[in-house]
Amino acid sequence: MATATEERLEEIWGEEPGPVSWFTTGDHKRIGKRYIVTALIFFFLGGVEAALMRWQLAQPGATHLTPEQYDELFSMHGTTMIFLFITPLFTGLANYLVPLMVGTRDMAFPRLNAFSYWIFLGAGLFLYAGFAVGAAPNGGWFAYPPMTGPVFNPGINMDIWSLGLIFLSISTTAGAINLIVTIMKLRAPGMSLARMPLYVWAMFVTAWMMVLAMPPLTYANVLLQLDRNLGTHFFDATAGGDSLLWQHLFWLFGHPDVYIIFLPAVGIISTVIPTFARRPIVGYPYVALATVLTGIIAFGVWVHHMFATGLPSLGLTFFAAASMIITIPSGVQIFAWLATIIRGRRPVFTTPFLFAIGFIVVFVIGGVTGVMFASVPFDQGVTDSYFIVAHFHYVLFGGAVFPMFAGLHYWFPKITGRMYSETLGKWSFWLIFIGFNATFFPMHIMGLMGMPRRIYTYSPDLGVGGLNLLSSIGAAVVFVGAVLVAINAIKSLVAGPKADANPWGAATLEWATTSPPQHYGFASIPVVQGRDPLWEQPELASNLTLTDGREILGTTVTDADPEEAIHMPEGSILPLLTALGFAGVFVSLLVGAEVAAIVAGVITLAFIGAWTWRIGGVPA
Amino acid sequence: MLAAILALTDAACSGPGTMTSASGPGAHRISMLAVGMFAIAAFVFLVVICFLAYGLFHRRQDADDEAPNLEDHGGTRMVLLGGIAFPIVVLIVLFVITLVALQAQANEDTGTHVFTINVIAHRWWWEFQYPTQGIDTANEVHIPTGEPVLMEVTSTDVIHSFWVPRLQRKVDAIPGRTNEVTVQADTDGTYLGECSEFCGLQHAHMRFNVVAESSDAFNAWVADQQKAAPEPPPGEALQGQQVFLGSSCVYCHSITGTNASGTVGPNLTHVASRTMLASGTIPNTPDELAAWIENPQAIKPGTQMPASGLTPTQLRQLVAYLETLS
DSSP states (O other): OOOHHHHHHHHHHOOOOSHHHHHHOOOHHHHHHHHHHHHHHHHHHHHHHHHHHHHHHTSTTOOSSOHHHHHHHHHHHHHIIIIIIIHHHHHHHHHHHHHHHTTOSSOSOHHHHHHHHHHHHHHHHHHHHHHHTTOOOOSOTTOOTTTTSTTTOOSSHHHHHHHHHHHHHHHHHHHHHHHHHHHHHOOOTTOOGGGSOHHHHHHHHHHHHHHHHHHHHHHHHHHHHHHHHHOOOTTOGGGTOOHHHHHHHHHHHHHHHHHHHHHHHHHHHHHHHHHHHTSOOTTHHHHHHHHHHHHHHGGGOGGGGOTTSOOOHHHHHHHHHHHHHTHHHHHHHHHHHHHHHHTSSSOOOOHHHHHHHHHHHHHHHHHHHHHHHTSHHHHHHHTTBHHHHHHHHHHHIIIIIHHHHHHHHHHHHHHHSBOOOHHHHHHHHHHHHHHHHHHHHHHHHHHHTTOBTTOSOOOGGGSOHHHHHHHHHHHHHHHHHHHHHHHHHHHHHHHOOBOOSOTTOOOSGGGGSOSSOBTTBOSSOOOOOSSSHHHHOSOOOOSOOOTTTTEEEEEOTTTOOEEEEEEOOOOOSHHHHHHHHHHHHHHHHHHTOHHHHHHHHHHHHHHHHHHHOEETTEEO | OHHHHHHHHHHTTOOTTOTTSOOSHHHHHHHHHHHHHHHHHHHHHHHHHHHHHHHHHSOOTTTTOOSOOOSOOOOHHHHHIIIIIHHHHHHHHHHHHHHHHHHHHHHHHHSOOSOEEEEEEETTEEEEEETTTTEEEESEEEEETTSOEEEEEEESSSOEEEEETTTEEEEEEOBTOOEEEEEOOSSSEEEEEEEOSOOSTTGGGOEEEEEEEOHHHHHHHHHHHHSOOOOOOTTHHHHHHHHHHHSTHHHHOBOTTSSOBOOSSOOOTTGGGOSEETTTTEEOOHHHHHHHHHOHHHHSTTOSOOOOOOOHHHHHHHHHHHTTOO
């Protein structure tokens, strides 16, 4: 029963089904889904790597894996989970959700969006090509030189890693800029900054952090490439360089990155909890402010990863204080969630809500052990032991993967148009929650008992065999729980009951669209009058239909007053071609074919030129 | 739940690397910080769980009302008290105990020490030089009990980290830099040390022992270590010395009193006096020693030491010789 407006919009925004649009689409929903599915495949690969490591460590002195294999597995496990799973997954989710949540029809730059995905896919394949050629990265996910330099690691393992990350940073940065512009300029009329959903706030801060945190990493990797392949000595103490330079640059990226992973997760929690507590979040301005403050302070705590490197005491004291202060914004958020639950109606115990509650429990454990590291002498005791491994899995698995599961279940009906099975969902929650704690809680004790991290085997005399076995059994339980999530998803996709537009009775704008949304998203651009539009305004429809062409509405940055109709480009093959061009550059650099790299670079520039060509202000 | 970490660690799981079984001032400080912070952490965790449980399960008047509650605008005070005031109080306590511990640590490192030991990390073993006493040994460092010794830690290749869980904090061994740490043991004993920064293939097998002993025993050990290796008795041991000096062993290893003066691998002048081989990988017995020399890669894949290629006879002779180096 499509209205005339809807038919007209479908005509403008619809895409030809079939293989051509696979390669040309700029639809944020399709790209978002691709990001999510690709990232989940990498999640599975990272999980298999973890499972193999737990197999090796289940008993002391096991020889299932060689030291080299073990090193490659933990290096790729960390690299995969950080760079190829959680960040792209949250980017994908934001790709799907942010335009809907702010009430627009697409991301600001659809072609750049397509490009970001292709680069992500290319960089992921590039990094995994190491396994195919028998030279997977083996220097750990923080790749400290000189161990990763040309003298001590002459193979191409670490070239794959550092070039792969430079390659990937193009995607991360482009994707982040796209999110920033979308959030700043495309919000529905009336959605002032003070009414922006907290998930959008979280992604806004995250995107800024991505833009600001990637350069130190890329810079460090460029220096490493120069050291490795052009004979410079930035990190080589024997020739006047300094290996600590790498650590400063890496953690100047690396600690903000923890919050790049964590903030989208708290954005999800701040969305899921009010929905199931049936009330607006308590302390909205404080939560939004806490998100921003976290993003700022996160750039001032990197040295707490380097407390054992022998830096001067005064500096350590400063970073200890900063590392303690950053817990305050997290405290604000936790108590805002608690207050929301307490002052809400009787909570609805759905799978997403269970994952959100599970998140609070495990994240508080990870948080309290985290603040202990700010206490310098304690940190110098436990750093680089399994205590650290326990801690960061509580904050990363607990703090990001639990919210991810909450979010994936929560938005499953919106994205797929089907309901998932609550029974299977609850089973998977309890398996993952119990398995997670069985896996990682014992690691605190292993660390205190002197088990260093990143060892491929351990001696029985250390007395940690039983704990390791428990941990390995826990990992198997987590694995089963995660597989159950996948089974639930596939089963529901095929045979789940059809989902309503707003099955949870939630407040944010994405639920105003059909499930799944049409190509054009909103038939009329909603005009927002509060923070919880679907709760406050039963009738959202406006006369802003924008049916003259492929148009979206641009609004002002702070107040979201309408400014102009913005013409949006059609899909194009150029993003894919440009990404392939970049792939050519990086593959050539990897194999040391400088001429080929230059040729590929020129071709890439030509594609970018064609892409940015305008005829009468409209993309060619 | 968090207090369980400490309780379990202390009670059921005390091992050679258990930090909380502290036996030196450095580790005591860490252990006390740990106890204090675990107590605080357990309290914070309990507070949050209580609020959470109350929020989830308390009885509500409007139990059946599914419509969102848009009337209530309160709760901000709880966010400010719980999220800002409460952490600030906790953090001030934490910061003060941290500063006190950090100051004690700095005082210890800048205070007086009985002597200095240079700790040089290699892939994958530890060299200990006693400049005052003129000793160069490997993987087993002796110190007098109850006396502060200054360890100056560095590396010749990649970054390692020097850690004796029951005695002191970690300090990284970084090429081109020297980091200092005071090591002191309260009681006689052998303390496990480990490399705790990933340093490549055999990071797992880069352990050492700290032997703390009475000053008499320590002085006797020093006197022994200062001696050059004795001439081996005629027979297998003497033949073994010729095997050693005539093979590639000398490119990497030193034995004082002979022409062997390689510096790539551990100094073997007193190798038989050590309890472990290959940086804590295997016990130092004649059989294990023979297996190690014959094919080190089988025991510690990736180690810098190549297989010797000796005949069984040569191997037996070599082991006989090395066993005289006590």
